[in-house]
Each structure stands twice: as structure tokens, then as C-alpha cells.
Amino acid sequence: MNGLKDEHIPVLAAILAGQISLPQDGVMVDATIGHGGHSFLFGKQLGPKGVILGLDVDEKTIQRAQLTLKDLKCRVILKKSNFADIDMQMRQYGIEKADFILADLGFCSAQLEDEEKGLSFMQNMPLDMRLDKSLSTTAADIVNNSDEKSLADLIYKYGEDRASRRIARFIVESRQNEPIETTGQLSNIVCKALARPGRRWTKIHPATRTFQALRIAVNNELENLKILLDKSEDLLAVGGKIAIISFHSLEDRIVKYNFRQNADRNIYKILTKKPIVADRQECLSNPRARSAKLRIAQKINKYETTD
Template sequence: MEFHHISVMSDEVINGLRINPDGIYVDCTLGGAGHSSRIAKKLSARGILLGIDQDQEAVKAARERLAKYKCNIRIVHDNFKNLATIFKQEGITGIDGVLFDLGVSSPQIDNAERGFSYMHSAVLDMRMDTDAVLTAYDVVNNYSREHLTEIFKTYGEERWAKRIASFIEEKRKEAPIKTTDELVRLVCCAIPAAVRRKSQGHPAKRVFQAIRIEVNNELGILKDAFECAVDYLNPQGRIAIITFHSLEDRIAKTTLRFMARGCVCPPQLPVCICGHKKQIKLCGKAVKPSIEELENNPRARSAKLRIAEKL
């Protein structure tokens, strides 16, 4: 399958990173190398672009797409949760810019075999790294009703989480739930018809999002990865983070704001005892896609871009 993905807010990302032609830049979510291609185009032969992705199909596609550029291209098949280890292995002690483009990519959604989409019939998989052990099948069939309820509430913000989890528990007593369309039917049965008629979007959207986040531990790795990236930024280096739902954005916003603060001691203390130092400055508020971009790429409608600069 051709790995074709439309990069979100590409101009805003490149402008925000303020590319130094001889600098070192890291794309932590390489994907089809849309953003990375724009970065590589601005780098000289002395510049370095490090691309990281846990999806082997994305890595293969990116190698082919980036081969034509003159800068030093390094591509690593790994998860950005291992950022410090990757930098050590690559001999990198400082970087000039880093990008996180979070969420699932279009090729992953559109490839029915990957099991990400509630619009296609496929086995329950949803692994971004196909070498990973945990699958959507394991979550749906092995997690307790209470655990499923918590996941649907926390990661999907699903109002009917408890009822959906109960329907899943009853169904799997008869036989394992193996496919995406089986799960979609269960979710639709669990949500009252009147609610489904009034709601916008597909009834299973939030449940599928929640399971995908759980399978790939998408939220659990974000804070540490953002902090590690900032630690490696050179002075005036920049971090750019694109989020696609409120849970991701809340972590990005909170983490960046904390690193942009100085002392965090209670105001009643006469002297600082926390030792917390301001590391970055925020580069304006979160940016959203333009109307023109949304017309060409409706999937970008929930995206937000946050940028900060190392002091």
C-alpha cells in the first residue's frame, strides 16, 4: 500500500520551527515524511534530519521519499518514548528543533487491514507498531467490564461507557469479538437509538479512539517525551506539537506551560525552595488550520499546533 498522508499545518510548522540550514531537526512522528520533506528541503549538506516512527510501513515510505535530499538523513524504527536512548545511539547531544505530529495517520486509518477504522471490516488490531504485543482484540476480549468502562470514559469521553462495556461483556460470553464491524454493531446497540439520531459523527468513534489510545499507550508517553525533547533543545531551538483531540492537547498545553514557568512554590513562602527554572517561552497561542486547509483536508478540523522556544 502506498503511504500517502496529507501533513497538517505544514506551512505553520516550518515557519514556527525557524529552520537553521546547518541545524539538527527531529521528526518524532515521521509518517509519510510530509513535514520532514519540508524540513529536509531547507537543510544544507551539514544539516541533520532524524526521523522516528514505530510504523514499519511509514519508515519504508519515508526512506524512499527523503532519499533525494542533500542533508544527512537518519531514520529510526522506534517509539518516541525512547527519545533519550535514540539520541544517545545517534550521538546527538543537542537539537535545534523537534516536531510531534500526534494521533493516527491517514494511511493507517484507510488501510482496512490495520483495524483502526470503524468504517471498514477488519480484525481488531489497531497497533501502530505491528511488532507490539497488545492488540485491540486483547483489550476488547480480555479487559474487565470496569477496565473497559474506565478506558471509554477517560480516553474516549464516552457518555455511554458503562453500558457499552456491559454489552461487550455479555457478547464475549458467547464468543470472542474478532472484527471491527462486530464491535461497531455492539456499540450501536448499546447507545439508545434516540441518542444516535441526535449525535454528530459515527456512534463508535469515541470507543475506537479510546481502544486505539490504550493499545498504543498514546497518552502515557507524551509528558516525558515532551520534557526530554525540551531538555535536548539548544538555546533558541523550538518544539512544535500538533494534537488532534482534547486529551492530547491538555497534556501538551499543561506540560509546556509548566516548563514556561519559573518558581512553583506556594505564594505564601518567603523564599523559593522548589528550584524550578523556566526552560522555554511559549510562542503565542495554539494555532488551528486555516479555512482553506480544512476545505482540502477535513481530517485536520480538530488539529491544534503549539510551539515553544528554549531559553
Template structure:
């Protein structure tokens, strides 16, 4: 099945936010199909270097093709949760001049039914970013209790109908194993009253599928570990740019940057306020009208940028 074309989101804004130097060392923590990586390489000189991360084997295929024709590029098949350890193994701790995260699922993963991310195409109940590790959604969904399913849908999907959806899944599961993503989407849609769905522009299964994907891949936990690791890898004045696609991600990024850029007074009386370990750069950036016309998937994207100072990480 042919791969869908992937358009990198907030490309120009990301390049500007990273304040690229031709001889710098940069990290694309979410290679995907390489849109951001290729644009970064185009602005680096002969002594520049780019390291890219991705745990998706399909992304690895595209990355290895790029590595074969550009010796400035290094690919690491890994989750960005292991960012600090992998960069240390390359001898680049505290030497990274810019670090880019483009969170979420790439367009080809959504559009290729076999990956099991989409409710619009019938595919296996998988949803793993790395199909070589962890358990697919089908395994978890077969054993999870009503409370567990409802909790995941409510916590990661912010879905008010979480209890009803979980009950509908258990009822369907009791009759026969849920076959594929299309059947799961139909079960979810059937659990939400028509009056609740009326006037909504998004598919009724959107929040539930998001919740299951975040849970199966521990995406928020991985993001927390990656942001923490950013302190170890970034050089002083190194830039961190994070593109998020929903509020759960963006709130985490915002809290992380604010906690390090505006440290709170320690609970010990008269103790000095720690020096800021990050400096916020500009305001959050969203796609402009031109980009939204060309790429509808940019509509929910928001990017935050911060710069590393020489101060140590603030203990929160």
C-alpha cells in the same frame, strides 16, 4: 491494497513555528508517510540534518526510501517515548534545533483495514502502532472486565455511555469472540440510544475506538515521556512544535509548556521562583479555511510552539 495519500496537517505553520535554519539539526518525531519530513528537508541546506522517528513498519519502508536518496536524513524505528535515549546514541543531546510532533494516527493507518484502526472498514482487532510489540486489542478485549473496559472508554474516550458500551461488549463476547472492527463498531453503536445519537455528526463508535487505540499503545504515557525527553535533546533556542488532534493530548501539551514557561512558586517559604525553561511562541494555531477545504482531517488539529531557554528543567 494501495496506500491512501497522506496530507500533512498544518505544514506551513509547523515550518514557520520551527524557525528553520539551513544548517540546523531537526527531529520529526512522527514520520508517518514523510510529508513533514520532506518539507523540512526542502528547507535545509547541505549541512542541515533531519532525524525521524516512527514505530510503524509501513512508515519504515517509506523512510528508508527517503534515506537512500538523501544523506542528510536518518530514520530511527522507535517510539518517540525513547526520544532522549535514541538521540543520545546519535551523539546529538542538547544539539537539536527543532523538534516536531504530529500526534495521532496517519491517514493510511485509518484507511487500511488490515491495521484495525477504523470502524468504517472491517479489519482485525489490532490497533497497535507497532504490530511487532505489545498485544492487539483482541487479546485485551477478550480478558478485560466490565470495569476495565468502561474505565478505558470513559478515561480516554470521554464517552458518557461507557458503562452501557462495556456491558454490550461483554454480552457479545460471551456468545462468541468479537470477529473484527466492523462488528465491534456495530456493538458500540447498538449500545448508544438513538436519541443520544440524534444530530451527532461523528460515528457513535468514534470515542470508543479512540479510547481503545490510546490504551493499547499507551499513547498518553509515551507523549509524557517524549515531552520530558525534549529538554535533553533541544539546544538553547531550539523550538518544540506539537500538533494534537484531541483534547486529551492538547491538555497534556498545554500543561507541560505552561509548567515550564511559567514556573510556580516553590512550597518552601521565600524560595526563588525557578527560571523558565521554555518560552511560549505565539498563540495555539489551527487550520485555516483553505486547509480545511483541502483536508477535512485538519479540523481538530491544534499546534502549540515553545522555545527552549538555557535554564534547567523545572521540577513539577
């Protein structure tokens, strides 16, 4: 792309590009513009009458996307916005229907490294996790103020960690000594909670699930995704396609359910019976691709109300 140090490599890009072709005057809504890598690929298919509307909750990524997309021929509109407001943003720019809606969920590699975001358990940073700085609750607020049962429920529900009760107990005990303010502190507490004599961590870091749970809660990720999917059905042109790349099973389940429901109502045709995953080569060159799952559906009919 542009050779910058914190470059984000778009996942499943070649496969996606093989599945979607846009007309020259097509409209793409990239609900998670990030660094603009995916949009750049599709933007090359568009002529001067084509449009890309790119949304992101993180102002910083929008600046990066501007750089990536600056030489495209089509009109590029980039806006700081939650994709839950996709309908409002499309209306604001006079876009009635989209030929392609893409959401590549989660976060960019650069956001993981960004101290301000406070997402990483591999580095010591302030425990924040808000991708959108206008949100009011940080991960530190949750771990320092929630009661033990609510914490355990959250870690179980959004992290699917069976040791959630034990982790919550360790968090509550630890914060009695001092507030938990950094990702390093939280990571150490979770490691202690899960340590057993002779146990070695092989597949994933022990704090992975707890961090995932907090990030989902802080950013209201699952609710926003449901809203995006519900609204997209109406915002797609007939013949248009929606593609969602998810990174954990909670997200993937929501996408699968939405596509199935719309297929049952004869509104969508599901183009990916099973989610598309990255091949070995891509997983080796881009570790983020390992957990990526891509689902695509095409709108075949409008929903008609009979009254």
C-alpha cells in the same frame, strides 16, 4: 509530494513552516516521521551539514518516508523507534541537541486504511490497533478479556464517552455469544448500545470515542507523549523549538501543561498562547486537519540545578 495513492497530507504544514526556520547545519528530530511530509518541508532548509533524525513505531511508514526524503541534501537518519526513546536514539547517532523537535501525533491516513493495523470502524478489519507490531496486547485482547468495570473506566477515561457503562455492558453481553474479533463487530455493538428511537447521528460516528479509547490504551499514547515532552526539554538546544500537533483534548491538555510548567520555570517561552488550528480551506481539503491543534514553544534557558 510523490503522487502515491495512499499519500498522507501533512496538517498545518504551511503555518508550521512559517513559524520555524532552521540554520543550514540545523538538526531536526521528527518524532513521528510518518510519510515524511513535514520533514520534507524543513529538510529543504537544511544543507549537507544539516541532519534529520526521523522516528516512527511503524516500519512501513519509514519505507515511505525514505522515498519522500531521498532527494534532500542533508543527512537523513530514519529509525524504527518509539519517540519515548528519543534520548537514546539521539545519543546513538551522536546528536547532542536538536534545533527543532516535531511530533505530529496519532496515525497517517494510510494506517487507517491498512487492514493489518485494524484501526477503522468505517471498514471491517481484524480488531488490532497496534501501530507497533512488537507490542503484545491488541484491542481484541482488551475487549474480550477485561472485566466490565475496567472496560467502562477505559472508555470513559480515554474516550470521554459518558455512555461508557452502557457500552461496556453491551460489549460483555455480546462476547458471551462469540468473541469480538473485528472492527465491524465492535462498531455494531457500540451503535446498538447508543441507539435510541429517533436519534440521528449528526457530528461524529457513535463508535469514534470507544475506538479512540482503545487505540490510546493499546499504544500507551498518553504515557509516551508525557515521556517525549519530559525528555525534550533537555534535548533541545537553547533557542531551539518544539512543536506538537495533537488530535484530541487529552493529548492537547498534556502538551499545554508541559509547556506551561516549563514556561513557569523560565525554560520555555510559549509561542502559541492559544493552539493554532487549521483554516476552513485546509479543513475542506484535508478532513484530518479539523481536529488538529498545534502548540509551539522555544527553549530560552537551560535548567540549572543548585546544590
